[in-house]
Amino acid sequence: MSLFDKFEQIAAARQPFVERGIRSNVVMEKVISSTEAIINGRPVILAGTNNYLGLTFDPDCIEAASIAVRQQGTGTTGSRMANGSYSDHVQLEQELAEFFGCQYGMVFSTGYIANLAMLSALTGPGDILLIDADSHASIYDGCRLSGAEIIRFRHNDPENLAKRLQRLGERASNTLIVVEGIYSMLGDRAPLAEIAEVKEKYGAHLLVDEAHSLGVLGQKGRGLAEEAGVEEKVDFIVGTFSKSLGAIGGFCVSNHPAMDMIPLAARPYIFTASSSPSIIASTREALKVLKARPELRSKLWDNAHRLYDKLQGLGFQLGPEPSPVVAVRVANIDQVIAAWKGLLEQGVYVNMVTPPATPDGGCLLRCSVSAGHSPEQIEQISKAFASQGAVTQSMEVA
Ligand SMILES: Cc1ncc(COP(=O)(O)O)c(C=O)c1O
Numbered sequence: 001m002s003l004f005d006k007f008e009q010i011a012a013a014r015q016p017f018v019e020r021g022i023r024s025n026v027v028m029e030k031v032i033s034s035t036e037a038i039i040n041g042r043p044v045i046l047a048g049t050n051n052y053l054g055l056t057f058d059p060d061c062i063e064a065a066s067i068a069v070r071q072q073g074t075g076t077t078g079s080r081m082a083n084g085s086y087s088d089h090v091q092l093e094q095e096l097a098e099f100f101g102c103q104y105g106m107v108f109s110t111g112y113i114a115n116l117a118m119l120s121a122l123t124g125p126g127d128i129l130l131i132d133a134d135s136h137a138s139i140y141d142g143c144r145l146s147g148a149e150i151i152r153f154r155h156n157d158p159e160n161l162a163k164r165l166q167r168l169g170e171r172a173s174n175t176l177i178v179v180e181g182i183y184s185m186l187g188d189r190a191p192l193a194e195i196a197e198v199k200e201k202y203g204a205h206l207l208v209d210e211a212h213s214l215g216v217l218g219q220k221g222r223g224l225a226e227e228a229g230v231e232e233k234v235d236f237i238v239g240t241f242s243k244s245l246g247a248i249g250g251f252c253v254s255n256h257p258a259m260d261m262i263p264l265a266a267r268p269y270i271f272t273a274s275s276s277p278s279i280i281a282s283t284r285e286a287l288k289v290l291k292a293r294p295e296l297r298s299k300l301w302d303n304a305h306r307l308y309d310k311l312q313g314l315g316f317q318l319g320p321e322p323s324p325v326v327a328v329r330v331a332n333i334d335q336v337i338a339a340w341k342g343l344l345e346q347g348v349y350v351n352m353v354t355p356p357a358t359p360d361g362g363c364l365l366r367c368s369v370s371a372g373h374s375p376e377q378i379e380q381i382s383k384a385f386a387s388q389g390a391v392t393q394s395m396e397v398a
Contacts (some may be wrong), residue, residue, distance in 0.1 A: 025029070103259070104253065353366050
């Protein structure tokens, strides 16, 4: 037995990829715009980012970041608890709180850290985290850090959730339910109105991770809770700056007075350096753009529907509903690698997702659509899928 035995299993899982010439992560040799890059020396359309509003190259965001780096330096070199709270961090927290109509807002260094911080600060030994079975890794890791009892309910199944809460009896009041707005792998939404109703009935608490739904859903772009009309019933909303806001960072907004204690209780907030000034500045600008330009959201949805309809028309098996995450189901690892490489050769980059990262043990070619895509780019993406002819025929999942 050795310390490193565990890596043998990982190496074995990597082997099919190595045998097919995929040795490491894809390297973006040059990023040209929000939707184009150079990979393997060739121009490609980026159809596998989370750049939903296409803001990574927004001139106002770039300008705000440039000013901040010149005026405030490259990094804060400290935790929010110590020297890392600049007035811009606090202003962004206030702006987020205001945008969501909440009393409290907190900014974290990443979306991953936001989940770790909130879950581990809100719950501990003796409490219960009742999470959707298809939750993101950051939610699972937050659960582990908390020391709370972890119970999973069936994906997007409010009846199953209710059954579990009923079994918990009085412990329901010590329970935090965690769901996502849009699920990152298949692009499906949580049935949030029903989930919120169940939560109210049993007196539990509810946290919604709007990582993929901020700027995407809701009339004002606040996410699924807004779209479903249940913001009042959601206790905590978590989100990220790394998707529709085009930067990096995470946040939580809430009206719950417990928020006052989170900066003192959340180790992932206390024991890591705060976001650099340029990131905070571009995020503040991106939030302004999100609010001021709802047409970006309309364009995103036009593109999402167009790609979903085209790929469905070509006979691909997709996620359950149209969404900016368009997930193409592929039967096995051989086929997913062949199709992914074929797409790249055709000048289209998508995400290849294989077990255990997929919800039901299948493989996915996960496209994410951006408001930055032109109709021609959407056409090229679907043509590249169509040209995977032989593979297309065999992509039917049993
Ligand atoms: C649902 C969900 N929550 C949290 C995160 C983590 O966000 P970040 O990458 O900004 O750390 C992700 C990232 O993909 C996500 O999909």
